[in-house]
Amino acid sequence: MTAHPQPPRSTATATRAARAPGGWPVVGHLPHLLRAPLSFLGSLPAHGDLVEIRLGPRPAFVLCHPELAKQVMADGRTFDRIGPLYEGSRAALGNGLATCPHADHRRQRLLMQPAFRAEHLAGYADVMRAGIATVVDRWQPGAVVDIVDEMFALTTTVAVRTLFGSDVDDHDIGELRDSLDTFLRGVYVRALLPAVDSVPTPNSRRYARALATWRTHVTRIVADRRAGGADQAERTDGHDLLSRLIAARDDDGGAMTERELHDQVAVLILAGAETTSSTLAWTLHLVANHPDAERALHAEVDAVLDGGIATLDDVPRLPWTTKVIRESLRLYPPAWVLPRTTTRDVDLAGRRVRAGSTIVFSPYILHRHPGFHDDPDRFRPERHSTGVGDSDRSAPDPWSRSSFVPFGSGPNKCIGDTFALTETTLALASIAARWRLRPADSRPVRPVPRSVLTPSRLRMRPTPRHAHPPAADA
Numbered sequence: 295m296t297a298h299p300q301p302p303r304s305t306a307t308a309t310r311a312a313r314a315p316g317g318w319p320v321v322g323h324l325p326h327l328l329r330a331p332l333s334f335l336g337s338l339p340a341h342g343d344l345v346e347i348r349l350g351p352r353p354a355f356v357l358c359h360p361e362l363a364k365q366v367m368a369d370g371r372t373f374d375r376i377g378p379l380y381e382g383s384r385a386a387l388g389n390g391l392a393t394c395p396h397a398d399h400r401r402q403r404l405l406m407q408p409a410f411r412a413e414h415l416a417g418y419a420d421v422m423r424a425g426i427a428t429v430v431d432r433w434q435p436g437a438v439v440d441i442v443d444e445m446f447a448l449t450t451t452v453a454v455r456t457l458f459g460s461d462v463d464d465h466d467i468g469e470l471r472d473s474l475d476t477f478l479r480g481v482y483v484r485a486l487l488p489a490v491d492s493v494p495t496p497n498s499r500r501y502a503r504a505l506a507t508w509r510t511h512v513t514r515i516v517a518d519r520r521a522g523g524a525d526q527a528e529r530t531d532g533h534d535l536l537s538r539l540i541a542a543r544d545d546d547g548g549a550m551t552e553r554e555l556h557d558q559v560a561v562l563i564l565a566g567a568e569t570t571s572s573t574l575a576w577t578l579h580l581v582a583n584h585p586d587a588e589r590a591l592h593a594e595v596d597a598v599l600d601g602g603i604a605t606l607d608d609v610p611r612l613p614w615t616t617k618v619i620r621e622s623l624r625l626y627p628p629a630w631v632l633p634r635t636t637t638r639d640v641d642l643a644g645r646r647v648r649a650g651s652t653i654v655f656s657p658y659i660l661h662r663h664p665g666f667h668d669d670p671d672r673f674r675p676e677r678h679s680t681g682v683g684d685s686d687r688s689a690p691d692p693w694s695r696s697s698f699v700p701f702g703s704g705p706n707k708c709i710g711d712t713f714a715l716t717e718t719t720l721a722l723a724s725i726a727a728r729w730r731l732r733p734a735d736s737r738p739v740r741p742v743p744r745s746v747l748t749p750s751r752l753r754m755r756p757t758p759r760h761a762h763p764p765a766a767d768a
């Protein structure tokens with residue numbers, strides 16, 4: 295990768311189409327996507343701005359230029375969420391906001407948006423703080439922790455408790471988490487090889503069982519809340535997400551049906567839990583391996599938190615923590631690849647693309663593109679500007695550029711972006727205020743591209759940063 299950025303090529307009209315080399319007869323580039331998808335994707339921008347690959351006999355077009363990506367993501371009617379990945383996800387988890395096609399999207403987004411208003415964030419942040427306090431209190435000096443599991447447990451607990459309030463017990467949360475984990479491990483392979491379940495294997499049976507458990511729990515929780523009506527709403531003060539979804543009305547005054555509620559709940563946990571947990575896991579890994587960034591983080595959290603759990607009000611006073619999270623999202627965007635399917639013939643980068651073609655949007659490609667990010671593979675939190683305490687306010691800020699899109703762009707842009715940034719900032723600051731983490735394994739940590747880009751295995755050893763940590767105050 296080059297150390298000097300090429301000037302951004304700014305318009306989609308200047309873009310050029312190309313074909314990726316190295317496709318195999320019959321299977322095309324599938325072996326690359328199954329074995330080493332990241333290095334394969336990372337190699338594509340060298341060939342062009344819209345690069346044709348082959349998924350078996352089918353062509354797919356990968357967007358390797360931010361302006362082309364912006365154009366595609368802005369037009370959900372032409373570039374729709376249909377095709378094998380979405381059909382598989384809808385069959386498994388339902389037709390919710392993160393999986394629905396364009397035809398259903400506007401109504402669903404209108405119904406969901408109020409639950410994500412800024413004024414509700416303080417309540418959600420309290421739930422996050424309680425979950426984070428449990429984690430930092432549970433760790434023992436020197437005892438190895440599996441960070442991927444710990445962060446997944448934290449973010450599923452936060453997702454379930456913000457959705458359902460305190461109605462769900464720890465046992466149910468555990469079962470929901472395990473079934474979601476099995477689904478997330480299986481969905482990427484099923485998108486590339488839809489026939490994988492046609493032969494029953496222990497794997498496919500486990501996958502089917504996990505989905506059945508998932509459906510049973512979600513259906514029961516939603517039905518209980520409906521049946522509990524006013525009593526239960528009073529108990530939760532109507533402050534959890536589910537109460538807000540039950541109260542939501544569309545343009546015609548219509549409420550969500552039972553089925554819609556079920557699907558939205560499933561999709562919110564699906565879209566919100568592993569994305570957030572893998573961001574946290576990557577961030578803790580990056581911090582442990584970059585002593586200067588770690589020192590700056592410790593100095594900031596010591597000054598602001600004094601060993602306590604971060605609150606929502608602390609977030610603006612944690613600019614370095616925020617930059618570290620953003621840089622982690624740039625290097626390891628959890629939603630690393632998002633497909634679309636063309637609903638009509640369309641011209642892209644001077645090439646005719648037929649209706650029914652697969653288009654691939656990949657934040658990973660755009661974030662690592664040497665033409666748009668200086669020294670793209672290096673962890674440099676200072677490249678981001680938060681506007682607070684920046685020594686160089688004129689530095690370009692990837693946050694506002696179309697080549698930095700961890701939360702997507704256009705009408706489908708993540709509805710939970712502020713929620714996720716709040717949760718990751720509170721968690722990173724609170725963990726760093728109490729613990730220093732060091733790798734417990736000499737094995738290198740590799741990215742595993744499942745439906746979410748996750749570290750392979752991340753075992754770390756916490757040591758206390760202060761002799762007498764203050765009692766958790768969440």
Ligand code: HEM
Binds near residue numbers: 561566573627629
């Ligand atoms: C670091 C954490 C997260 C990342 C990186 C992330 C990333 C994304 C991306 C890239 C999209 C666009 C998908 C597309 O265009 O098809 C998206 C959509 C979505 N996200 Fe997130 N997300 C995160 C956390 C969350 C959280 C915490 C929630 C919910 C509480 C959430 C709920 C959703 C939903 C419902 C959509 C669909 C939006 C729509 O189509 O209108 N996400 N997310």
